[in-house]
Amino acid sequence: MSPKTAPTASSPQKAGLPAGWLALERTPSPIRVYNTLSRSKGVFEPAEAGHVRIYACGVTPYAEAHIGHARPALIWSVIRKYLEWRGYRVTLVQNFTDVDDKIIQRARERGEDPVELAARYSEQYLSAMRRLGIRGADYYPKVSQHIPDIIAMISGLIERGIAYEVGGDVFFDVSRFPDYGKLSGQRLEELMAGTRFEADERKRSPMDFALWKAAKPGEPAWESPWGPGRPGWHIECSAMSLKYLGNGFDFHGGGMDLVFPHHENEIAQSEAYTGQQPFVRFWVHNGLVNMGAEKMSKSLGNVVSIDELLARYPAPLLRFLLLSTHYRSPLEFSDSALAEATRGWRRLNSAVHRLEQFLRDHGGLPGALAGPGDVARWRAELDGEGARYLDGLVSVPERFDAAMADDFNTAAALAVLFDLARETNGFREQLVRRGKPAPAAVEVLGGALALFRLFGGELLGVLGAEEAGAPDQPALVDNLVQLLLDVRREARERRDWATADRIRDRLRELGIVVEDTPAGSRWRMADG
RNA sequence: GGCGCAGUAGCCAAGGGGCUAAGGCGGGAGUCUGCAAAACUCCUAUUCGGCGGUUCGAGUCCGCCCUGCGCCUCCA
Numbered sequence: 104m105s106p107k108t109a110p111t112a113s114s115p116q117k118a119g120l121p122a123g124w125l126a127l128e129r130t131p132s133p134i135r136v137y138n139t140l141s142r143s144k145g146v147f148e149p150a151e152a153g154h155v156r157i158y159a160c161g162v163t164p165y166a167e168a169h170i171g172h173a174r175p176a177l178i179w180s181v182i183r184k185y186l187e188w189r190g191y192r193v194t195l196v197q198n199f200t201d202v203d204d205k206i207i208q209r210a211r212e213r214g215e216d217p218v219e220l221a222a223r224y225s226e227q228y229l230s231a232m233r234r235l236g237i238r239g240a241d242y243y244p245k246v247s248q249h250i251p252d253i254i255a256m257i258s259g260l261i262e263r264g265i266a267y268e269v270g271g272d273v274f275f276d277v278s279r280f281p282d283y284g285k286l287s288g289q290r291l292e293e294l295m296a297g298t299r300f301e302a303d304e305r306k307r308s309p310m311d312f313a314l315w316k317a318a319k320p321g322e323p324a325w326e327s328p329w330g331p332g333r334p335g336w337h338i339e340c341s342a343m344s345l346k347y348l349g350n351g352f353d354f355h356g357g358g359m360d361l362v363f364p365h366h367e368n369e370i371a372q373s374e375a376y377t378g379q380q381p382f383v384r385f386w387v388h389n390g391l392v393n394m395g396a397e398k399m400s401k402s403l404g405n406v407v408s409i410d411e412l413l414a415r416y417p418a419p420l421l422r423f424l425l426l427s428t429h430y431r432s433p434l435e436f437s438d439s440a441l442a443e444a445t446r447g448w449r450r451l452n453s454a455v456h457r458l459e460q461f462l463r464d465h466g467g468l469p470g471a472l473a474g475p476g477d478v479a480r481w482r483a484e485l486d487g488e489g490a491r492y493l494d495g496l497v498s499v500p501e502r503f504d505a506a507m508a509d510d511f512n513t514a515a516a517l518a519v520l521f522d523l524a525r526e527t528n529g530f531r532e533q534l535v536r537r538g539k540p541a542p543a544a545v546e547v548l549g550g551a552l553a554l555f556r557l558f559g560g561e562l563l564g565v566l567g568a569e570e571a572g573a574p575d576q577p578a579l580v581d582n583l584v585q586l587l588l589d590v591r592r593e594a595r596e597r598r599d600w601a602t603a604d605r606i607r608d609r610l611r612e613l614g615i616v617v618e619d620t621p622a623g624s625r626w627r628m629a630d631g
Numbered sequence: 632g633g634c635g636c637a638g639u640a641g642c643c644a645a646g647g648g649g650c651u652a653a654g655g656c657g658g659g660a661g662u663c664u665g666c667a668a669a670a671c672u673c674c675u676a677u678u679c680g681g682c683g684g685u686u687c688g689a690g691u692c693c694g695c696c697c698u699g700c701g702c703c704u705c706c707a
Binding site: 159160163171174176205284293294359361363388389391429439442446454506512515521525531533536598616617619 | 632633634635636637642643644645646647653654655656657663664665666667668669670671672700701702703704705706707
């Protein structure tokens with residue numbers, strides 16, 4: 104059970120949570136998580152004190168990663184960061200099923216080696232996730248590197264009389280596992296009645312599934328007690344999760360479409376093998392990403408690749424869109440959804456950027472951390488308005504925590520950030536209007552920035568980009584626009600409104616929006 | 632056919648027995664600004680697909696129905 108042989112382990116980082124009032128000082132909310140197995144929310148405590156063990160079903164790397172793959176990866180990376188903020192150590196494992204029928208088929212079509220093809224797409228997937236700002240798992244085990252573990256598990260199942268070999272294939276005997284169907288709510292009789300495919304004659308029951316497949320000519324194969332072959336689908340997740348996390352780990356995640364048969368079969372294999380239950384304490388399934396009304400899937404050919412999206416949209420915006428819907432709900436992905444998300448996302452970010460600007464202008468300390476002593480001092484120094492704002496600020500960690508603790512409700516957590524943005528904009532504007540803000544007020548706003556950075560930046564990763572100007576534009580564009588704005592400023596100083604408006608209107612026609620602020624004019628690219 | 636998930640304002644979307652049904656987008660009215668944009672303030676669901684039931688009390692629980700989606704064959 105030692106994970107030291109992990110192929111592509113990234114070193115777990117420390118949570119690095121700030122001290123003081125930014126961390127949760129009041130009673131943390133009990134973490135409640137929806138469990139597919141019980142079809143209800145249950146209070147979560149890790150089986151091993153202080154340590155949360157998670158296995159998230161990864162991908163079969165035979166094509167480019169699409170946005171549907173990003174959802175679970177993003178969710179689990181956010182969940183792990185939240186749990187770490189709550190003070191847990193987290194071990195996250197995500198597999199690559201790099202030995203598989205589809206990979207073999209694709210490789211054959213292209214005249215490529217299947218293992219190489221899988222390796223290439225695995226890298227592509229990891230790169231796409233990195234660019235989405237998704238913090239990696241601790242281990243990314245691959246089937247091709249765990250064949251001995253899988254063979255050992257299959258052998259164990261045969262010894263216990265739960266699996267049987269026929270002509271080089273090994274099948275799991277579902278009749279030997281009375282709980283079969285407990286995850287998906289299916290009954291064995293119904294499943295067999297509904298069988299729509301032609302069953303392999305050699306199987307004892309049509310529902311028996313392959314643990315090991317005998318090699319056909321030209322397929323990648325490994326030696327085994329049953330002759331050359333390769334693992335069936337399902338067994339790899341049982342073998343690798345047990346290897347890296349041990350039995351009875353905390354969360355097993357994956358898309359809703361994996362509930363049956365994949366996870367059902369995993370439970371059957373694993374619990375039959377260990378003789379103990381539960382194999383997994385919480386089964387967590389995310390809703391699918393739809394294109395229009397239909398599921399996005401490679402077989403339907405309606406996928407949007409992450410590379411395409413990243414070429415057109417900033418990663419934090421894509422994360423914002425994905426996190427705006429609770430993870431269990433289906434999410435419709437479309438240009439209009441993207442356009443609407445952009446408007447909300449921009450307001451959140453512009454609140455942060457203006458706050459940063461304010462702090463620069465007033466010598467504030469961006470992200471200044473504060474202890475309870477500071478809060479008390481601020482409260483004494485602030486006027487009524489300031490104290491009211493401070494009260495709202497102090498409640499943010501608690502409210503954010505309550506949202507996330509309730510089945511990792513990122514949509515509700517984002518609402519907390521929108522509240523913070525509105526209140527911060529209001530308070531900041533009021534200070535600007537009155538002029539000469541009190542030092543305590545500036546410090547409080549420094550604290551607000553720290554909250555944005557912790558929750559919006561560190562934990563959810565929805566902040567960034569979209570500064571004034573347009574970062575992706577060449578410096579020449581920036582300089583030219585700046586030149587026009589200088590000319591316009593001079594016109595405005597002369598009260599030559601006609602010229603000033605003409606410059607603004609013409610730029611607008613070119614897709615550049617000019618906004619005048621007390622600190623000068625700024626520009627950005629229009630939506631587009 | 633079986634199993635499962637969902638239907639909340641014009642749109643997106645939280646909430647899942649009892650405080651005025653979060654938040655975002657859009658729309659309306661105001662404040663500020665040369666005008667605009669942005670921002671802020673107020674307004675925008677007597678009601679949660681339909682019909683019954685349980686309960687002192689139901690978007691919230693139960694039953695039936697309607698609609699959409701997913702799984703039962705590879706899928707995150």
